[in-house]
Amino acid sequence: MIIRCSTKCSLGIDPRLKSPSQSPPFTSGSLTFPVLETRIYAAMESLTIKKLMDGSRSYFCFLEMIIWALSSHPTIARAAANAAQKHGMGPRGSALICGYTNYHRLLESSLADLKKKEDCLLCPTGFAANMAVMEDRIAIFSDALNHASIIDGIRLAERQHTVDVYVYRHCDMSHLSSLLSSCELKKKVVVTDSLFSMDGDFAPMNELVNLRERHGFLLVIDDAHGTLVCGKHGGGVAEEFNCDRQVDICIGTLSKAAGCHGGFIACSKKWKQLIQSRGRSFIFSTSSPVPIAAAAHAAVIVGKKEAWRRKAIWNRVQEFRALTGIPITSPIISLIVGSEEKALKASRHLLKSGFHVTAIRPPTVPPNSCRLRVTLCATHTADDLKKLTAALSCCINFQDIGLCNSRGTARL
Ligand SMILES: Cc1ncc(COP(=O)(O)O)c(C=O)c1O
Secondary structure, X not given: OEEEOOEOOOOOOOOOOOOXXXXXXXXEOOEEEOOOOXXXXXXXXXXXOOEEEEOOEEEEEOOHHHOOOOOOOHXXXXXXXXXXXXXXOOOOOEHHHHHOOHHHHHHHHHHHHHXXXXXXXXXXXXXXXXXXXXXXXXXXXXXXXXXXXXXXHHHHHHHOOOEEEXXXXXXXXXHHHHHHHHOOOOOXXXXXXXXXXXXXXXXXXXXXXXHHHHHOOEEEEEOOOOOOOOOOOOOOHHHHOOOHHHOOEEEEEXXXXXXXXXXXXXXXXXXXXXXXXXXXXXXXXXXXXXXXXXXXXXXXXXXXXXXXXXXXXXXXHHHHHHHHOOOOOOOEEEEEEEOHHHHHHHHHHHHHOOEEOEEEOOOOOOOOOEEEEEEOOOOOOHHHHHHHHHXXXXXXXXXXXXXXXXXXXXXX
């Protein structure tokens, strides 16, 4: 859900707070770009992990990586610790050399099962998974707001002259349909985020399925944000829209709801063979350490079983809607405020009030569509939300909110 809103002029921000860009831009010859900064946090001990420590202060955290709060789950921590004690990090090598163990196989099977697919291929990260899929002689149709890793995968394939690329306007099915109709290549692939990471809106799954029937393309989704969060059993956005069988390839990451690390491609055995023989980011990268594979496997089991997390998160979505009047449709809420300065000011104001809500800026989003991205988490309570919306209302004009999307802003 993308929400464009205006910030209040009297943000109540301490004027002594540093200017938006804390470091001067990087310059070398004709190259100039803003420097993005990292912050150091203490590793979290809390089982709910809804708070982050930065120096001596703690903040309520509304960030995507804690959406499911599994990263500190005792079962998952134990699985990692047991595996580390038995095997250390395990064999270090690419999967095709020596890095593929019974732990990796078990994880693949559990993910294939979760996604109702014949098989699954693990990749070192979700980014690598997207890079590995986009390699063949085909026409690729890609949503304008797809994740950077999908875009880079396509760019790589484009450079090898193996694909023709068509970017359709964000979620615009008539644009996609006309591009498909005018393309003469036989093999067509449509690739889309299932739940858009920067915008919080769902891909129009039903319409995509109808188009797939008409045009016979391969439907590939990046379900990074839907996995474990959507669907009755956590199977993701395809399960939510009851179209698992119509999604041919489901890509995901284990770094979001699963709270671990690594990427995967759930697909048929035939596709797995092809991708593992051609996908460079799979072939030429070391596979995940054994404790990570063990932890991720435990996370998939726990995430499927602990349905209360799904229930809690969707309750929070409803509560946020009721508190703000904003008709959000997912736990990812994108409040577009415009300039970098406005977004950073609002984010700092929230930080001062004890809430960690990141300002998202270019290159992640187009210039002047900088935003606050709020991610609701399974362990937030109704009271946490009340406090957050009170703090948000000091810097965001909820009344001014206009629903829109960043249609047409291709990032390719
Ligand atoms: C939609 C989407 N796909 C892929 C990725 C990359 O996953 P990973 O962090 O495992 O590389 C992300 C990460 O933010 C994402 O949001």
